Amino acid sequence: MRSENIQPRRRLMEIWKSAADFSMRSGAWTWGDAYGSNSISDADQLLTFFLPATVVPELSLEDINNIAVDASSALAAFGGNSQTPRVLIGALEQFIERYTRPDGTCDFSGGSTLLPLDPALELPQEQHDIDIVPSFTASVTLCLAAIGFIDGYLDFLPQRSALHPRALRLRTALSLRLTSALVGLLRGFTLNPMSQESDEGRRLLRLLNQERKPPRQVLAAFNDRMKSVRGRLGEARLGVEKASELEDPELLFEIGWTWGIASDAPPVNLRSQEEDIGDQATGIAESLPYLYFTMQATEAVEQLFDERTRVLGLLNEEQERLAAALSIRRDLTQMYWSRLARFGDSWPLEDLPWRTLDGAESEYFSLLVCAVLVQDLRQRNANEDDLRRLVPLMTDLANRARITRRALRADPMTALHAPGLMLGLGATEELPQQMGWRVNDFAPVLAKRASQLAMLTGDPDVRDSLVDLGARIWNHMQERQIPEGEGTGLWDNPRGVFYRLPKNGEAVSWSLTARTVDSVVASAQTLTRREATSQLLVDTAAAVVSETEYLLNQQLMSTPALPGAPYQASLQSIREDLQRAGTLVGTRPALALALAINSATKLDSIALGRLDVEWGK
Numbered sequence: 144m145r146s147e148n149i150q151p152r153r154r155l156m157e158i159w160k161s162a163a164d165f166s167m168r169s170g171a172w173t174w175g176d177a178y179g180s181n182s183i184s185d186a187d188q189l190l191t192f193f194l195p196a197t198v199v200p201e202l203s204l205e206d207i208n209n210i211a212v213d214a215s216s217a218l219a220a221f222g223g224n225s226q227t228p229r230v231l232i233g234a235l236e237q238f239i240e241r242y243t244r245p246d247g248t249c250d251f252s253g254g255s256t257l258l259p260l261d262p263a264l265e266l267p268q269e270q271h272d273i274d275i276v277p278s279f280t281a282s283v284t285l286c287l288a289a290i291g292f293i294d295g296y297l298d299f300l301p302q303r304s305a306l307h308p309r310a311l312r313l314r315t316a317l318s319l320r321l322t323s324a325l326v327g328l329l330r331g332f333t334l335n336p337m338s339q340e341s342d343e344g345r346r347l348l349r350l351l352n353q354e355r356k357p358p359r360q361v362l363a364a365f366n367d368r369m370k371s372v373r374g375r376l377g378e379a380r381l382g383v384e385k386a387s388e389l390e391d392p393e394l395l396f397e398i399g400w401t402w403g404i405a406s407d408a409p410p411v412n413l414r415s416q417e418e419d420i421g422d423q424a425t426g427i428a429e430s431l432p433y434l435y436f437t438m439q440a441t442e443a444v445e446q447l448f449d450e451r452t453r454v455l456g457l458l459n460e461e462q463e464r465l466a467a468a469l470s471i472r473r474d475l476t477q478m479y480w481s482r483l484a485r486f487g488d489s490w491p492l493e494d495l496p497w498r499t500l501d502g503a504e505s506e507y508f509s510l511l512v513c514a515v516l517v518q519d520l521r522q523r524n525a526n527e528d529d530l531r532r533l534v535p536l537m538t539d540l541a542n543r544a545r546i547t548r549r550a551l552r553a554d555p556m557t558a559l560h561a562p563g564l565m566l567g568l569g570a571t572e573e574l575p576q577q578m579g580w581r582v583n584d585f586a587p588v589l590a591k592r593a594s595q596l597a598m599l600t601g602d603p604d605v606r607d608s609l610v611d612l613g614a615r616i617w618n619h620m621q622e623r624q625i626p627e628g629e630g631t632g633l634w635d636n637p638r639g640v641f642y643r644l645p646k647n648g649e650a651v652s653w654s655l656t657a658r659t660v661d662s663v664v665a666s667a668q669t670l671t672r673r674e675a676t677s678q679l680l681v682d683t684a685a686a687v688v689s690e691t692e693y694l695l696n697q698q699l700m701s702t703p704a705l706p707g708a709p710y711q712a713s714l715q716s717i718r719e720d721l722q723r724a725g726t727l728v729g730t731r732p733a734l735a736l737a738l739a740i741n742s743a744t745k746l747d748s749i750a751l752g753r754l755d756v757e758w759g760k
Contacts, residue, residue, distance in 0.1 A: 149617045151667035152213070155195045155202065158660055159217040161632030162191045165651065167220040168629070172234045174241070177650030181254030182242045186281035187657035189234060192218075193288040194657070197451070198664050204228060205295030228296050232310060235289055239316045248421035249323040251278035253580075256654075260567055260577040270578055274424060275403045276436040277580075279327040280443035286321035287446055290314055291455050318459065322413075323420040325447075325465040328440055330408035330423070332472045333401050333430045334376065335500075336394045343500040344395050350498055353489035366392050368486060372479050378471050397500065398472075398479050399432025400440040402568045402580065406430055415461040429569030434499065434511040435582055437476060441518055444473040474522070481519035484512050485529070492516070493536060495543065506543050506556075507564045507585055510592075513537065517592045525599045534608050537593055541612060544585055546619045550641050559585045560623075561637035561644055583635070586623075587658040590616040594665040601678060613666055620659055625649040634659055684732035687739040688724050694746045695721060701753070710749050717742045 166173055166188065174180045174188065196204045202214055207224045215223070221230040242250040251274040259266050293314045300307055337343045339362060352361045366373075376398070404426035411423065446452060447466040458466060484492035491497075497508035513536065520529065541547040545556045558564070563583025590613050597609035622639040624632055630651035638644050695717055702710050724738040 149614055149663070149666055151663050151670065152199075152201070154617075154663050155199070155660065155667070156213045156217040157632055158656070158663070159192065159195070159214065160219075161630070162188075162656065163218050163220040165630050165633060166234075167230075172230065172237060174237070176653045178652065179255035180241075181256055182251055182278045183253070183256055183275075183281050184653040185238055185241065186278070186285045187653040189231075189238060190281070190285055190288065190657045191653065191660050192231065193285065193292060194660055195664055197288040197291055199667055203295070204231070205292055206299050208299075228292075229306060231292070232296075232306065232313060235317070236309070236313055238285075239313065239320065242320075243316075246421060249282075249320050251275065251282065251324065251327055253278065256580065257568075257578050258565070258581060260565070260579045264576060266576055266578055270574060270576065273403055273427065274327060275428075275580075276328070276331045276400055277439055279324040279331065280439045282320055282324040283328070283443040284446060286317045286324065287452055287457055290317050290321070290457050291451060293317070294455060294457075318462075319418065319420065321458075322418045322462055322465070325462060325469065326411045326413070326420060326423065327404060328400070328443065328469055329411050329465060329472075330404045330426060331400045331402075331428070331436070331440065332398075332469075332476075333405040333408070333432060334396060334398050335431050336391075336396045337500075339393070339395060342502075346498065346500050346502065347395050347397070350491050350494075351483070351486045353491055353494060354487055362393075362395070364487070365395065368482050369396075369479065372398075372475050372482070375471070375475055397432050397483075399434070399437035399476050401428045401431055402433055402436050402566075403428035406573075411465075413461060414464070415459075418459075418461045425573075427573040431569060433566065434497075434508055434515075435566060435580075437480070438511050438514045438518075438588075441473050441476055441515060444469045445518065477515055477519035477522060480512055480515040484516045490532070493532075495536075495539065505559075505564055506540055507559060507582065510540055510585060510589055513540070514588060514592050517595050520599060521595060527600065527602060527605075530596060530600045531602065531605055533596060534605055534612075537589065537596070537609070538612055540589060541616060544589070545641070546586055546589070547612075547615045550643070552643065554641075557637075557641045557644065559583070561635070561641065583652075584655055584658040586616055586620055587655070587662040590620070590662040591665040594662065594669040598669045603680075610669070613662075613669075617663075617666070620662075625651065680732040680736070681728060684724075684728045684736040684739065687736055687743070688721060688728060691724075691739045691743045691746065692721055694743060694750075698746055698749055710752070713745065713749060717745055 174185055176184055176188070178184065192204075195202045201211060204210055204214065204218075204227055207228060210224045210227065215227075218227050221227045244250050252272045253275040254271050256277070257266060257271055257273070257275070293310050297307070297310055300310065335343075337347070339345070339348065339358070348358050348361050351365060352358070373392075373396075404424060405428055406426045407430050408426040413420070444466070447458065448470065452458065484490060492509065492512055495509050496504045496506045497512050498504040499508055513533070516533075520526075538547075543556060544559050545554060550557050560583055563581045565579045565581050567577065567579050593609045593613040593616065597606045597613065600606050600609070619640060620634070623634055623636050624639070625634065625636045626639070626649070628649070630649065633651050634655040635652050636649040638646065638649075695714065698710070698714055699718075702714060720738050720742050724735040724742070727735040727738070
């Protein structure tokens with residue numbers, strides 16, 4: 144099946160209907176899922192609606208007079224077009240109230256998402272209250288989407304409306320939460336310098352040394368490949384303590400985001416008095432990069448610089464300064480992991496599964512490195528050879544994760560999806576009990592990366608392979624939708640695919656539902672736009688346009704230049720079509736080719752008509 148058969152718009156409408164029905168079960172907004180209510184899953188519940196509405200222009204909800212018919216039908220539980228924005232604004236107000244602490248500071252706590260590593264124990268409440276990076280990233284995405292939504296809605300809302308001042312207050316609160324989330328992300332960025340003789344250093348050198356070269360030679364190659372990263376780390380001092388340590392070329396290092404505010408992160412000074420986010424908590428997260436939280440952070444930072452954020456002017460001056468500092472970290476992080484993944488001729492990324500520096504290994508880590516690599520390729524001019532090389536890698540990941548291949552009896556790989564991979568969060572002195580974070584979004588993350596790569600490539604074979612992979616992953620996710628009862632059409636029902644899993648009941652997960660919506664939105668973007676065009680198609684279109692212009696010129700030379708002359712009107716019409724085709728060659732070569740071929744066919748008819756006239760004489 145091709146990804147065109149996913150029909151992203153139809154799927155999004157089906158999900159919207161299921162999500163709206165679940166959210167309005169009692170006639171009012173209902174929070175939480177099977178895993179409880181927290182700042183992350185509640186943000187994901189809202190993003191299930193706001194992400195498509197703000198990323199896909201055809202599904203916009205701000206103008207109640209122009210809400211699409213299918214969107215209106217899907218969101219019928221909200222009470223109709225005029226009520227839909229009001230319901231969403233009310234839910235946003237509740238969200239802000241629920242996650243603002245008594246002292247006025249924003250609450251980014253992990254809540255029920257933080258789990259004890261020892262299932263026989265329970266975490267103390269103070270550990271559930273710790274601010275974590277996934278909450279920062281979810282709030283960045285939600286606040287950007289919601290601020291743009293409110294700005295658009297205010298354009299259609301009369302100032303005398305009772306909702307107008309509420310919307311303005313909500314926008315201010317969302318902006319303050321956005322600032323707080325950006326500060327949290329800055330303080331979650333960390334560097335991990337290490338000596339070659341340390342366990343971490345030896346593991347990193349072993350990971351890089353796919354060709355079994357002498358360690359000193361690998362170190363020299365690492366320093367050469369990471370020279371620009373190491374040289375620019377001095378720019379990333381805002382909220383970071385260790386940048387100066389990396390001036391030693393004998394030290395290896397890794398960079399990225401830890402799971403919360405790093406234990407050595409200093410406070411971030413804000414210049415604007417209007418952006419008073421209150422006291423900044425002391426960091427207690429281990430100052431070591433985690434691949435999962437690094438991927439989430441870089442993805443959130445990317446949204447600060449997309450076209451929508453820039454055109455709508457969603458960031459104020461203070462936020463733009465924080466975003467600039469985060470951009471440096473994002474660029475260096477993507478550059479680091481991209482170069483690490485493609486180190487040497489034999490890529491470490493292709494040696495599945497990826498091994499982290501603490502000795503853990505999993506296909507999920509390979510996917511996370513691949514995800515950051517794709518982000519880097521989107522920021523820079525993607526090399527077509529690299530894109531081709533990623534296709535079998537992503538296909539292999541789908542097979543190994545039993546997405547496109549049947550699971551075996553008692554297959555350990557099904558644990559990637561249910562219950563998911565448990566990430567141990569390194570303990571510091573401030574954390575009396577070890578805790579973890581469970582991730583089970585392997586399939587939608589892989590689907591999103593396949594769609595993004597398909598948008599980058601200009602090779603039709605590569606694009607078709609990635610599009611097909613995305614469709615097969617969607618088929619897998621579709622089988623995991625909850626089939627009946629509360630939450631019908633949402634996720635997750637892993638027994639729909641892995642029927643040998645124990646029966647624990649179908650459990651709605653807003654986080655997995657939001658990740659799936661994100662992957663469908665990425666598929667929609669792939670189907671409607673490309674960032675690269677096949678050079679073969681461009682060259683073919685240019686050649687056919689040129690040849691058709693030659694045929695046109697022949698006919699023009701044989702036709703008297705008089706308004707009433709035979710074929711003169713037809714030839715001028717053909718000339719206009721070819722001029723348009725010439726302007727489309729570089730951007731829409733298929734349309735240029737179609738116009739040129741149609742013009743060539745018309746010119747052939749004119750030539751045959753002339754012959755008939757001559758024979759008649």
